Amino acid sequence: MLIDQALPSLGAWTQALQDEDIPVLTQTIEKLDELRENEDDVDAHLLAPIIQKDPLMTLKVMQWASMRRPAKVVTEVESVTGALVMMGMGPFFRTMSGMTSVQARLKDHPEALRGLVRVLRRSFRASRFALSFAVHRMDAHPELVHMAALLHDFAESLLWIKAPALMHRIALMQQADPQLRTAAAQHEVLNISAPELEQALARRWRLPLGLIRITDDAHADSPSARTVMLALRLARHSALGWDNAAIPTDVHDAAELLNLAPDAAMRLVQDIDHF
DSSP: OOOOSOOSSHHHHHHHHTTOOOOBOHHHHHHHHHHHTTGGGOOHHHHHHHHTTOHHHHHHHHHHHHHTOOTTOOSOOOSHHHHHHHHOHHHHHHHTTTOOBHHHHTTTOHHHHHHHHHHHHHHHHHHHHHHHHHHHTTOSOHHHHHHHHHHTTHHHHHHHHHOHHHHHHHHHHHHHOTTSOHHHHHHHHHSSOHHHHHHHHHHHTTOOHHHHHHTOGGGTTSHHHHHHHHHHHHHHHTTTOSOOTTHHHHHHHHHHHHTOOHHHHHHHHHHHHHO
8 A cells, every 4th residue: 555645653564564574676577587488497596686786686685585584593694695595596486476676666656766866876886886895995895885775765765665655755755846855855844754665674674784774874974884975976976877967076075085086986987887
């Protein structure tokens, strides 16, 4: 059931979304159906890149693995590959059969589907920037940085799926007033912000603590968190091309983070995007 009236609190939104089945992209379902036919030849290293092309599928796998991690297993699963190894191929294909696609879920809400696709595309591009930056910086946990960028905006995606009319209203408000901050618009329409909901759901689903810390905008002071935030800014500002007025500042910050000259940083981010 869709939500067409704002819920009163963060707790109410968390309760409403915590048990929701997460739909994924149609192309993800089709690719997994192909691989299911040759399940014995599939391993975690083959599956992980396919899953990580879809932020919603990545969230679905990490949620499933985190919620079902045995109490005796102290080490958290911090990568899709690790989650798949823990699950095993047979249980993975059985658990992930009969999935719903976002295209089917939002077939009567084309404006919401367009909004969702924008978020997913931005998240995927941000994850590519973040991974490349993390590797360049020789970050100790590049896979975690990659996943943090990929999943950073998952609450916004879930809201487009569960509350399409409310999210469309927010989009119209921001079109009418480009200076309106996203968090302010979300609080006005939803009584919460998407980052607040994301942190609440991440904790409810027992997602890795490292992931929760890196994606917490209120504590974006570590090099890994700064990498993720910069990657997200670049992906947002360059969504329609590289002539956005905010990009020079983003590139300057990338140059400082990566210890590069500004021209070299610009070439790097464009090379990442076109790879």
